[in-house]
Every structure is written in structure tokens, then in C-alpha cells.
Amino acid sequence: MAMRKVFSEIKGMKVKEVPNYVKPMLSMGYVKKAFQKGLDNYNSKYIQTDSIQPLYHVCFGGMAFSYLVALPNERRHLEHQQHPKEHGHH
Structure with missing residues (x-):
């Protein structure tokens, strides 16, 4: 789902604009935040519901x-x- 969102946003850009859009997503802070968000979502979806x-x-x-x-x-x-x-x- 997240990849679909990224592709739909990139689709409307010019080629020169894409690196400036993608570069912040490759930083360690962004990756850590995305990983933590994924863990939080997993916890709320499966762990908290006793699945x-x-x-x-x-x-x-x-x-x-x-x-x-x-x-x-x-x-x-x-x-x-x-x-x-x-x-x-x-």
C-alpha cells in the first residue's frame, strides 16, 4: 500500500524532481521512524488483540x-x- 502511494506521487513528477523526493526517504532517521511505525501497527493489529x-x-x-x-x-x-x-x- 505504501509503495502504491509512492508510485502514484512519483508518476506526476518530472524526472529531475524524483531524486529530491526519494533522497529524504533513504535517511537513517526516516528508516527508523518507518520501522517503528510498522512495529507499532503490528502491535496494535495482532498483539493487542490476542491474535x-x-x-x-x-x-x-x-x-x-x-x-x-x-x-x-x-x-x-x-x-x-x-x-x-x-x-x-x-
């Missing part, structure tokens, strides 16, 4: 993270298995 959604977010996020961490090792394993097949060994 089970945060538990799902932790479980699925942990599952996705563990998959991404193990992915390079699995790729090496599959390449190692594929190597003998390419060279005629069983």
Missing part, C-alpha cells in the same frame, strides 16, 4: 529462514550427485 497470527508468523518465518540457510548446502549435495551421472559413473 494467534504472530505465532504463525514466527513458525512460517522460521521455516522459510531455515530453508534459505540450508539451500546452499542442498545445492552442493545435488551437484555432487549429478556429477557422476554426467560422466557415466553410477
Whole structure:
């Protein structure tokens, strides 16, 4: 939703005006404020309402993270298995 707002605002600008619009958004203060606002919104939406959604977010996020961490090792394993097949060994 926020990206849609940014794109709609940029769409009406000239190319020379875009860097001056985007540059303040890349400052540390702006990023910290946006992150804090996101945490506050998450707290009011899920934590304060005693929702089970945060538990799902932790479980699925942990599952996705563990998959991404193990992915390079699995790729090496599959390449190692594929190597003998390419060279005629069983």
C-alpha cells in the first residue's frame, strides 16, 4: 500500500524532481521512524488483540529462514550427485 502511494506521487513528477523526493526517504532517521511505525501497527493489529497470527508468523518465518540457510548446502549435495551421472559413473 505504501509503495502504491509512492508510485502514484512519483508518476506526476518530472524526472529531475524524483531524486529530491526519494533522497529524504533513504535517511537513517526516516528508516527508523518507518520501522517503528510498522512495529507499532503490528502491535496494535495482532498483539493487542490476542491474535494467534504472530505465532504463525514466527513458525512460517522460521521455516522459510531455515530453508534459505540450508539451500546452499542442498545445492552442493545435488551437484555432487549429478556429477557422476554426467560422466557415466553410477
